[in-house]
Amino acid sequence: MRFERFLDDSSRRFASKTAIVAGSTRMTYQELDPLSQGLANVLFEHGVRSGDRVLVFMDNCAEAAVSIFGILRAGGVFSVINPSTKASKLAYIIDDCEPAAILTSGRLLQIARQALKEAATPRPPFVLATGIDAEEMTTSRIGSFEACRSGPSGPVRHGGTEDDLAMLVYTSGSTGRPKGVMMTHRNVEAASKSIISYLESTPDDIIFNVLPLAFDYGLYQLLMSVRLGATLVLEKSFAFPSAMLDMMRREKVTGLPLVPTMAAVLLRMRDLAPGSLPTLRYITNTAAALPVDHIADLQRLFPDALLYSMYGLTECKRCTYLPPSELGRRPDSVGIPIPGTEAFVVGGKGEIVEPGEIGELVVQGPHVMRGYWRDEVATADALRPGPNPLLPALHTGDLFRRDEDGFLYFVGRRDDIIKTRGEKVAPKEVEAVLHTHPGVAEAVVTGVADPVLGQAVSALVVIRDKSVTVGELIRHCQRDLEDFMVPKHLALTESLPKTDTGKVSRRLAAALLEADL
Incomplete structure (x- = not known):
């Protein structure tokens, strides 16, 4: 099914439940639903059609969540751009994907304007910005995001299917130019379903996310939360950890996705005592492996929380996870393939190597990307035949080994990235x-x-x-x-x-x- 249908379902089942907490904003599902539908209609009125790309150039905020689901409901393809992106790089992305619209904030509007000046695209996109006044709407191509509150609320009839593109995630390539990873609705549905299953997530979860929505690890916190009907607490950074911990306690957070830099900050807090987050049910880590001593320290500080070590790539979202029960025996392992997928360590001729031997990790499953946007050469290099001929095979370029029990271990990166x-x-x-x-x-x-x-x-x-x-x-x-x-x-x-x-x-x-x- 198309992914926006999960918002339809959650808004029916959990209408009065808080969907998003972002700063002073609290948004229920019955508020998120019509706002995203209103935005879909505004985008349609300004020419966004099925398959058109729309950039979301915002900080972590409630409007970013509205934007993502509004774009999907319009039949479009969303691409979340890191708010620290400079104008020259944004101009390259604009030229590359030729967006029909850009959704941004007043704080970032000037950068977007500069990028549009530098871009060579023949079809300038329409821009909607939050927090701007009439003086800043200098042309008919710039409007206020508030229009989504007063526009028509009926569904946009776009005729899309689950095999349509849902999003482009821009990631750096070996040439120095970012590549757009193409993910379909089917890809996103499969990846989110798999992760939810091994985390044993429920609608009762309250997830705390400071990771940028431009980073797929952060983005999936939103997608999975809406799919479940859970609550997502969105923050822009972890710069003030004491304040963030206070917020987690107030909101009774149950899920904490982190990266090693966040773990290091937590472990440096001398006044953080074991049990400080009594409602915390699980912690996830990816991006880089946690040092073994950090794992032990986190388990000491949060004794009731399960800790999941994971490995993934933008090109398939998640590859592996280590069941928490195995953490004591294999703290340096990234685990086993996520449910519903396969992963192999192969040699130079594509053969599966023996346990202990080093080879390239190849991943297969319904979560593997369609390819790189307008880059047939890079797509052909990444998606090649694999051990299972019935599924697309993502050749990760990363070196791995597996042990006798099938658990995988990251060794190194083949390229320079x-x-x-x-x-x-x-x-x-x-x-x-x-x-x-x-x-x-x-x-x-x-x-x-x-x-x-x-x-x-x-x-x-x-x-x-x-x-x-x-x-x-x-x-x-x-x-x-x-x-x-x-x-x-x-x-x-x-x-x-x-x-x-x-x-x-x-x-x-x-x-x-x-x-x-």
Whole structure:
């Protein structure tokens, strides 16, 4: 079924129940339902048709939830863009997917305007923004998000099916340009159903989410919550952990999705005592493996909560999970394939390797993406024949091994993509920004192992004159890159390490940077 139908069902079953808590906003299902339908009609009135792309360029907020389901109800394809995205990158995405509309906020409207100026698309999208006044609606192509409250409420007849695209998730590629991962309604339904089943989630769950909705880990907290009829508490960041813990206690949170950086913050809080979140039923972790001592500390602090270690890719949402009962025996494992899917470790010829041998992880199931938006070459490379000929096979490019019991262990990444804080970073994109500084002669960017981040974005730079400082280069990157892409470590050197053939070696650069720490 198409995914917006789950909102139809939850709004009937749980009309007066709180669906979204976001700051001071509390929105019930009987409020979320007509707002998203009103937005669908506004989008339709402005030309959005079945299959059209619509960007959601917002912070975590109730309007973002309304936007996602409003787009689906209009028959469109949503794409949530990280609010820290700069205008130049947003312009690239606009040119790539040619959205019919952009939904944003007053805070981000200027960036959206600048991106539209830089974009070359022949079909400028309509823009709806929250929190703007009449003076900011300078053209007929910019309107107020409030229009969804007064528009018609009848359903948009778009004739869509479950095999239509539901969303595009932009993720960094090896070329340095983000790629749009195409996920159908069937993909999203299958992935959410599988995750809900192993987490044993129910409508009584209250999920706390500070992960950006642009990050599929954060996005699925919303999708699964609405599917269940549960409550989602949305926050923009974990910058004030004491306040966040107070909120979790007030809202009686039962589910906490986190990444290792959040775990590290929690474990540094000296006044956090065991049992501080008495209603917490489960904790999930992905993006990078938790250190074994962090696992033990989290279990001590939250003794009644089940801890799920997981591994996933944007291209299929989730690949594996470790049942909490196995955590004590295999704390370094990412577990087994999620329900309804298959995962294999294969060798160079596609053969399944023996336990203990290292190979590439191949994932098959109804949750595997349709492909990359308008990129047939990358799609053909990722989706190739696999052990099960009846299903699409996602070749992850990640190196794994499995033990005799079939549990999987992450070994390393085959390509150069850096995965940090749950985000993928293309080294070439960071290098391109470094090279725009007039004092930079050469630069190489790589990932250095980090117990909290998974990998830390790190750079080795050759400068043209000695007046250029490390701090200056970091500030230069902060102006043009999202915060997770800014190098955490940056070192100056007289020359970059090279191979015998004269190519710059990321492997050697990583070794030098690790030695410098």
